[in-house]
Amino acid sequence: TYWYHSHSGFQEQTGVYGAIVIDPAEPDPVQADREHVVVLSDWTDQAPEALYARLKKQSHYYNRRERTVGDLWQDLREKGLSATWQDRAMWNRMRMSDSDIADINGLAYTFLVNGHSPDDNWRALFKAGETVRLRIINAAAMTLFDLRIPGLEMTVVAADGQNVELVTVDEFRIAPAETYDVLVRPSADRAYTLFAQSIDRSGYACATLSPNSEWQAEIPAMDHAPRLHHRDMGMDHSAMAMAGAAHAGHTPNPATPPGDMDHGSMNHGKMDQRDMSRDRDSHAGHRPPAEMDHRHHGMHSRTVPSDAPIAPAGAGSRAVISHPASENNPGVDMQAQMPTNGLDDPGIGLREHAQRYGRRVLRYSQLFNLGKTLDRRDPERELAIHLTGNMSRYMWSMDGVMFDDAEPILLRFGERLRIVLINDTMMTHPIHLHGLWSELETGEPLRIPRKHTIIVQPGSKISYLVSADAVGRWAYHCHLSFHMPGMFREVRVIGGAA
Ligand SMILES: [Cu+2]
Structure with a gap:
């Protein structure tokens, strides 16, 4: 189909x-x-052009579930003053809304x-x-x-x-x-x-x-509207649970300062010290040389350094996620410092359905190809690509670079590689690669399912293998129409017979 x-x-x-x-x-x-x-x-x-223009001007226009005073009282009752204060302050600082699930x-x-x-x-x-x-x-x-x-x-x-x-x-x-x-x-x-x-x-x-064209069944009520949580921003749960660390895991881009970001108040006890210190270095422009080498007017897709272990086919990436430099980039307003693994996540709004309604909800981790994997080679290299954006400006990009300014991603004809997508935004992006299969690494190397579109959950990462078996110039993009103008790359497979 x-x-x-x-x-x-x-x-x-x-x-x-x-x-x-x-x-x-x-x-x-x-x-x-x-x-x-x-x-x-x-x-x-x-x-559609009018819808798009409206989103560019007012990205929250279609969100009618912004927090109300009534919600505030409910939060206070359920979470207490301190937690409610931390939570609200965090969302306000990011100029974002936890009910921002769909743009339109x-x-x-x-x-x-x-x-x-x-x-x-x-x-x-x-x-x-x-x-x-x-x-x-x-x-x-x-x-x-x-x-x-x-x-x-x-x-x-x-x-x-x-x-x-x-x-x-x-x-x-x-x-x-x-x-x-x-x-x-x-x-x-x-x-x-x-x-x-x-x-x-x-x-x-x-x-x-x-069985009868006259009959009709009951139409069920819709389920509860989901709210975004810390995990949807790639935050560390254990750190977030600690008072005082409410905004530590998520890293607003210093180029779009929220105003009152106070590093001194961060609780470093539970944070990954190395990540934090590197992040601070990058704010000051002191990124380690190894990462400097990968910089190219701002950012671009980076191959994992050769000393990083490349896991065998099916296993998924084991590489440490590092963030490209984002100084002075108004197109990026957040980064997922600790992205969760999106493979086993049914997605926002569905996670509670098993427990609450007894429904079995499909997860990508349950998909296995019926036939054997055709190309059983291990990947030779990994390409890490960040899905990025600025929610309030309604700008979408890959690695902080919009399509118009981006170089093509070059693949060598015949090579087998792994692509790791890291979603730095709080939206769910279905990423579609033309011309080549996206072979989702669901854990069984001999039964890797081939898809053409892969959902990348907010604040999460996911990996798939690609065999560059078709020479040509292929579109590679988010399949949400209004994300496509920016979150788009040309993938160019070169060499070999056309
Ligand atoms: Cu998208």
Whole structure:
């Protein structure tokens, strides 16, 4: 299951896309009695250029869940004065909001299934007892969806068009550009609702699966809106839990000073001393020479130094995360000093669902390719790339450099390398590489799943392997339409036969 869409301007937002289903040449390992294509999207009657212009001027415009006085009293009751004060002070210092989950949401968008609004409630038929394959495509410009079908479990059989080992879940997150194929087995003669709520719970897309075109199932209420936490900023939990360290782990960029940043008040007891001292050095321009060598008008993607150990295929990167210099870069307003591993994280707003609702939520760490890994070589080198941005200016970039100012990332034809993405921002970015597979390192070297789009959770890191098996110039970018102008690189595979 694939899809196509325009890459010109914001045409994709206006509906220039469609599904592609490729039947395998060999017998399909997935057997189903019938199948339906389910295309999710976010529609607005406004011109996408107008939305973008609004975000550039007022990045919080579509966030109507800013903290209120009522929230303050609740925080005071639950956390006490000291913790509440620390927490509020931190968010204010960063000029950010912990409810900033989606840039644009249900205020501007109507969420669609196959072009139909929730009021239309698009219908798909089945007969009780059948196995139904749903080919789910997120063709939205800006919206991540959390999808479930109350009353039915879903067996994931393919991700991004590639067969994976069966994994049965009740709910999964799907980012723009991702596709998942799932099997459902409705045994009862009743209707079901396919329910896809937006990541910030500002709206939903829905459809009906039913044996009878007249029937309709109940539409569930949306889940609680998530709030960002320290871990979403790549902070160290243990350090954060200590009073007085509320702003120590997250490092605002000194180029965009929050005004009252007070290093003297940091509690260094639990912090990584080496990281902290290096960070301070870099503020003063005393970055160690080894890192100076990698600087090139500000920042660029850096290959891990040759003395750093390169872990074998499947294992993920073991390299220490270091941050490129960011002095005087208004495009970067924060860095994840201690990024968590994003592989096993279902994502913000889904982490509590197992405990609270008993739902099995898909995690990337559960994805294993159905067939054997084709290229079993270990990576020869690692490329660390930071996803960066300035939330309040609505500027997005990689390694602090926007596309217009960036050099291409050069790959040698035939090489096998590891890319480590570090998300320094508090947004969830689905990163899409054209032309080459992104082979997600989920831990089993012989069963590495091949994806074309990888979600990078806020404040986290994730790694995948790439075989440079196609010469050419390839786009490499965040698949959120309005992040794309900056968070974009050309990947150029050179040498070999074209
Ligand atoms: Cu993005």
